[in-house]
Amino acid sequence: METEMNYQSWLDQIEAFVSAQLSPYAERLAYHNLNHTRSVVTNATRIAAHYQLSDADRFVVLSASWFHDLGYINGDPSGHEQRGALIFKEFANPLLIEDNLIAGVIGCILATTLPQKAVNLLESIVCDADLYHFGTTEFTQKDALMLEETQHRLKTDIPLINWLNGSLRLLQSHQFCTQHCHHELASQKQANIRELEARIEADL
Incomplete structure (x- = not known):
């Protein structure tokens, strides 16, 4: 105790x-x-x-x-x-x-x-906790905050199409480390990928 x-x-x-x-x-x-x-x-x-x-x-x-x-x-x-x-x-x-x-x-x-x-397992849990939003409906909002922070740090505007392409590559290359998160979040992550693809196509 x-x-x-x-x-x-x-x-x-x-x-x-x-x-x-x-x-x-x-x-x-x-x-x-x-x-x-x-x-x-x-x-x-x-x-x-x-x-x-x-x-x-x-x-x-x-x-x-x-x-x-x-x-x-x-x-x-x-x-x-x-x-x-x-x-x-x-x-x-x-x-x-x-x-x-x-x-x-x-x-x-x-x-x-x-x-x-x-x-x-412990490292896998922390990794999945960090990128948990990849498999949630909060992804778009949090990705926009990441863009805002990056532009503030670089002191320059980043073309949205470039950012979205980078976000798409990141999601496509990512795998959840724990079976639990893969089971719980993979479906929404695929939906987030499809949404990114649609936004990129619309912006071309």
């Missing part, structure tokens, strides 16, 4: 820390903001419940979900996973979190690097 309380205490501290870190960047990060991070944590919680994870494994998955995009606050998209992992390690060490848990969280964060390379 004491260990279980430690996990929840650590998660509460993690939520407070990440929320405080991301809040000032709401304007610059239209997509990779606190709302996205919270949704990934929610998705990860849902998938973890399906797989009936132990308290330790659930802690690893949720911690990685909180930190997976925190590297966006101090650099470009490239390498943000490594920076997020480093921020987590610096945060975790004073809390005396066990080394094997820290290693598990870092592995899950790094696995979300595109193209995703999950090698175990």
Whole structure:
């Protein structure tokens, strides 16, 4: 019970820390903001419940979900996973979190690097939690936020047809890592692909 309380205490501290870190960047990060991070944590919680994870494994998955995009606050998209992992390690060490848990969280964060390379169930859950919207009706809205963030970062307008073609290639090349998400989300992902194809055709 004491260990279980430690996990929840650590998660509460993690939520407070990440929320405080991301809040000032709401304007610059239209997509990779606190709302996205919270949704990934929610998705990860849902998938973890399906797989009936132990308290330790659930802690690893949720911690990685909180930190997976925190590297966006101090650099470009490239390498943000490594920076997020480093921020987590610096945060975790004073809390005396066990080394094997820290290693598990870092592995899950790094696995979300595109193209995703999950090698175990925990990494697979975090990867699917991150890109969960690929298989939901929220995809179009979230893709538009990603476009907004990218244009803000590059300080230039991106032709919509170019963006839609890139989004289509991304969806077509993506595979959900867990059987659960493949079963639950693959159908809507195919619908999102068809919608992208229709928008591209209409714009030509």
